[in-house]
Amino acid sequence: MAIAAIDVDVQQTFTPLCPDELPVPEGHHIAQALNQQAKLATWRILTKDAHPENAVWIVDSHDNMFQPLSHPNADLTWVKHAVPGSKGFEVIPGLPKVTEYDHVIWKGIEPDLHPYGACFHDLEEKLSTGLIEWLHHKGVATVIIGGLATDYCVKTTALQLQATKSFKVIVNLSACRGISPDTIAESCNQMQSAGIFLASNLDDVKRL
Numbered sequence: 001m002a003i004a005a006i007d008v009d010v011q012q013t014f015t016p017l018c019p020d021e022l023p024v025p026e027g028h029h030i031a032q033a034l035n036q037q038a039k040l041a042t043w044r045i046l047t048k049d050a051h052p053e054n055a056v057w058i059v060d061s062h063d064n065m066f067q068p069l070s071h072p073n074a075d076l077t078w079v080k081h082a083v084p085g086s087k088g089f090e091v092i093p094g095l096p097k098v099t100e101y102d103h104v105i106w107k108g109i110e111p112d113l114h115p116y117g118a119c120f121h122d123l124e125e126k127l128s129t130g131l132i133e134w135l136h137h138k139g140v141a142t143v144i145i146g147g148l149a150t151d152y153c154v155k156t157t158a159l160q161l162q163a164t165k166s167f168k169v170i171v172n173l174s175a176c177r178g179i180s181p182d183t184i185a186e187s188c189n190q191m192q193s194a195g196i197f198l199a200s201n202l203d204d205v206k207r208l
């Protein structure tokens, strides 16, 4: 049965290379770990945030982030990030070109949608991005996930895939980085309780 490796939102916007956006500590240091995990897989998938500058959730300062919004498909405020055409939209150095991936998902292109998971365009999970269907079509049984950030888009993508009950879902923590230690720990607990396998490195992934 086929294995898919998923590189979640490994864009410069989520690294210290873009300090004014959403810098995740060491976010730019995971290319090698992602390239190694991809060697175990039949298919390699990339997901990218693609957000317009007029998105309803944009605030102009980091101090104003994490404010709850009463919007069905944008739950929190964030500073501008991952705008197509900007440096932050680009993937981190060391990864293949977009066209070398087997499948690519762009998400969050509508100004009033700010999804975290790569499986649905909306937080209500009504509008599929087609990722789950693509994996089924390719006969994928196991998914290995890495990327940014552990506590937001990696976690949500992993939980969405696990909820289908049709894949063995492995999160390779050595190929992920997260925003804060507390939310990373909380996210790991949540993923583990859902039945997702957490691997601390590539050897662990191979053992699972």
Ligand code: VGL
Binding pocket: 009, 014, 022, 049, 078, 116, 148, 149, 150, 151, 152, 153, 154
């Ligand atoms: C993400 C926060 C806001 C992510 C995206 O890709 O994990 N985190 N937008």
